[in-house]
Amino acid sequence: MRGFYIGRFQPYHNGHHRMVEEIASEVDELVLGIGSAGDSHTPRNPFTAGERVMMVTKSVVDMDITTYAVPIEDLERNSVWVSHVQSMSPAFDVAYSNNPLVIQLFSEAGVEVRQSPMFNRDVLEGAELRERMIRGGNWESLVPAPVVDVVDEIDGIERIQRVSDTDATGDESDDPE
Amino acid sequence: MRGFYIGRFQPYHNGHHRMVEEIASEVDELVLGIGSAGDSHTPRNPFTAGERVMMVTKSVVDMDITTYAVPIEDLERNSVWVSHVQSMSPAFDVAYSNNPLVIQLFSEAGVEVRQSPMFNRDVLEGAELRERMIRGGNWESLVPAPVVDVVDEIDGIERIQRVSDTDATGDESDDPE
Amino acid sequence: MRGFYIGRFQPYHNGHHRMVEEIASEVDELVLGIGSAGDSHTPRNPFTAGERVMMVTKSVVDMDITTYAVPIEDLERNSVWVSHVQSMSPAFDVAYSNNPLVIQLFSEAGVEVRQSPMFNRDVLEGAELRERMIRGGNWESLVPAPVVDVVDEIDGIERIQRVSDTDATGDESDDPE
Amino acid sequence: MRGFYIGRFQPYHNGHHRMVEEIASEVDELVLGIGSAGDSHTPRNPFTAGERVMMVTKSVVDMDITTYAVPIEDLERNSVWVSHVQSMSPAFDVAYSNNPLVIQLFSEAGVEVRQSPMFNRDVLEGAELRERMIRGGNWESLVPAPVVDVVDEIDGIERIQRVSDTDATGDESDDPE
């Protein structure tokens, strides 16, 4: 029995980890799909797919079940999304998500999808976490220790702070793109 | 004389239908271009191109003029938009639109474009219609009967309500993409 | 009961037409998917999607069943091809094809697909037909009359002959792309 | 010593020109990268790449240094952005930018990047300039004279006013895309 759980993991945090631990009690193997794989260096998506593969892999290394960390590019075409993730992933029997779009797409495709209400996720929101990283707040307590290591190693705090800036000179700059 | 009228038709509604009836008095044949053909399953674009082909085709079947329903993908490149729709459509002599961008692009390309001020479109706004579908209001009176049939057949109300949801568990979910 | 039949239709010819007539005896409605919709102006794909919509629509206008002519762009991703054509087309119950890749993809997706051995298609090969157009041979007898009209109207023979040329000056030209 | 300076140049204005004059004192040659090359006909990006090549080229023609105006398409993938601009441009030694994202990407790639705080850019903001064009205010004084000529030649004011409109009939139109 193989499960599938997709998220952007920007970065992988304790909320994700508890979801993974819950799923691990129901499956033998788990595929962690790393969505928006092509996005990086923005306030909402600061880390590359490769950096997120590291975060995820090192955070789940001690779990009993077999895990796969698979980057999945956006095709920006919802009607083929399920077929796309199925082609990028080892075959899975059940998907896990609390995201309404993901739930609807899997349902229409006849793939079993399970939801999970069990977590108070306010503090664990990716947005809250990235906000703390930008402001210089306490972010380390919101993620597994291996994620702290990876973020430090890639100078991730410096990166997210810089790309969240207005003009480095203080003026609003002329956006080149 | 062939006319061209493009819209997203999410879904095809009475405002569109009156525009088509007005155009039908001026042309022999009409191409209905279904724009953003690749978009679906979002609050603003809930239906696939194929579903919209059904809605349009069944709504205009009894008209005297010959009609074509042609999905047109977004190339996201305004400078080639006119060439693109011309390549996807049977050749047309005049375009109909109230959209400023469309009017400007056709004008720059030397294609005749006609506008139509005649309709009070507030209630017939696609946004208003989709809002009623989401809220469970009276949407059926805003569309031709065949559109009601198609939407019911594809469980369209359920779909637009679900993809408009925040987290299905009530929390704001971690967006996977 | 709705059928689906996809081809490039470059151009729509008598072999296609016999396939359509055979299918028409088994379904109530038929979707003709016009593949490689974005390709044109090459020896193998001389006509635009819009031109092919014209050829198909005018050739099947007198048939008893309801038909739809729908251009379908290449996504160049076989693993999502079935989902893609399903999103671009009115829902269909059975697909018709003699193409091995198409048959395999529909089969893997659990969509019923029917093949048709009944036609001697040598002379009706699209390649043979285009070769005659290029050489100035008798091509008109290989296509329905409406197709002859459309091709003449768009100066299609001149186009396919020119784009099949080596350098217009007789030398092999420096290919700009 | 060759410098690189990228902007959207919608349009090229006096703020850009002063940046170029400052850079010209530090390099022998300068590449002006015209970003978002594929975007046009919107309120924020009204002009095509070709039109911007004209504006830039004619505005810098009398400078002592050799300049290149090179359109650069968006790949929408920050992780390869530096490699992309390097492949589209003559090789450069130093980049100039005040944009935080650009500065971060060049820094991570080990390319020297210089910032410039010296200009009061409020009035020279591209957004302010486009706003004046839309409102019919005094925009000519914010750009080099050759840019006025190019904009007039292409009916640029008419274009940006029209694409900034709501529905040309006064109603909010049904957006076709």
Add this chain to the structure above:
Amino acid sequence: MRGFYIGRFQPYHNGHHRMVEEIASEVDELVLGIGSAGDSHTPRNPFTAGERVMMVTKSVVDMDITTYAVPIEDLERNSVWVSHVQSMSPAFDVAYSNNPLVIQLFSEAGVEVRQSPMFNRDVLEGAELRERMIRGGNWESLVPAPVVDVVDEIDGIERIQRVSDTDATGDESDDPE
């Protein structure tokens, strides 16, 4: 010390495995990049990225070093290829390849790349292997046992034979795309 080795792995075979075993003696961790991730269902690329992730992962599971199997999509832009694989992969110190293009791209980017002449690879050519699968020859002896299991589980031989066919009816079919 982390190494990087990219291949299409269509499928993963003994030649690949010996390369991996050789690399394993030189690094602590190894990333196996699965190239052309978006390609499948063709004679040259029969298996999806997900299926290849399975083949690779199960074949290297008993090795001492930590391995990552990462699908990498084609961007079809050689000038950004190195940046792209670096963004999709955990950071690596050395790349392994015998492919001239890959070697040249890594060299130009200043990434250390090692080649390996040690293997007689004639029989281990992916092309030879796929040819045997198509002809019904002995392919199982050319791949690790787990790969045989995966191929059998997905009916891979049936798939590659079918998509390698000419027309299923024996005639050369009209290619829909």
Add this chain to the structure above:
Amino acid sequence: MRGFYIGRFQPYHNGHHRMVEEIASEVDELVLGIGSAGDSHTPRNPFTAGERVMMVTKSVVDMDITTYAVPIEDLERNSVWVSHVQSMSPAFDVAYSNNPLVIQLFSEAGVEVRQSPMFNRDVLEGAELRERMIRGGNWESLVPAPVVDVVDEIDGIERIQRVSDTDATGDESDDPE
């Protein structure tokens, strides 16, 4: 009067230069479109757009007319090709080409296109030139002197020889993409 001349310029050679000299007698300004801008590092397209901008710019610097070197990406959609090059280029009055496809596309769009039979181009074929570069033959005499400088500066001969190789170890390598 502005002319437009597009080629891949891989690399810019004496045949191109004579065409440019001939065109220069008929126009006041000339745009040199550098086609397939995104392609590089292959035997047929060894140089990046930026490298080709250098070759072209330095070769025409002493001409009397004003010239623009503009990279143009492939959209792989012939039906919008003319609109695309027009959006990327300063407005031009006449195009120059000997390529049948280019001539046909400009003709259909109503753009004046002129051909040129005057040159014996056998030795000046891009293919012949690249073949000599690969074999180590005399290529320098086929290109303007500035092109020799640029190619030497970027180690262009080494690059084209390496990417034209079979496996660097002498075996045919497993193509990663």
